[in-house]
Amino acid sequence: MNKRLPVLAVDIVLVVVFCAIGRRSHDEANALAGLATTAWPFLGGLAAGWLANEALYRNKSLPASVVPAGVIIWLSTVVVGMILRVIGGQGTAFSFIIVATSVLAVFLLGWRAIYATVMKRSAAA
Structure with a gap:
């Protein structure tokens, strides 16, 4: 099995969770359609990031690395994601940019840092 697919799946789930938390915190309706509307720009940004990483570091950088x-x-x-939100007519208030940047850092970098720590400890044991 391709080792990249589980890593990509974790990233996708975390981006969707970020969007779901945001929608829930604002009591927004239309659960699935609304979630898709909120998530697509960030999923597009995620895809761009994966493509950029592959183009720049193919076989040199593991996608699970921080x-x-x-x-x-x-x-x-x-x-x-923010550019696509603007193109799609969605909001990009400064406070939202700060929150999105922070939460996505915790999600997308945090799980990688935890994974790296677990792998180092496993290797040492």
């Missing part, structure tokens, strides 16, 4: 893969994927998810 640096450079995690940073590229996180920044692309935020930047491209």
Whole structure:
């Protein structure tokens, strides 16, 4: 099995969870359609990040690594996601940009850091 697919799946789930939390915190209706509307720009940014990482570091950077893969994927998810939100007529208030950047950093970099720590401890044992 391709080792990248589980990593991509974790990233997708975390981006969707981020969007679901945001929608829930604002009591927004239309659960599935609304979630799709909120998530597509960030999923597009995530795809751009994955493509950029593959183009720049094919076979040199594991997608589960924090640096450079995690940073590229996180920044692309935020930047491209915000651009796509503007194109799609969605809001990009400064406070939202700060929250999205912070939460996506915790999600997309955090799980990679935890994974790296677990793998190091497993290797040492």
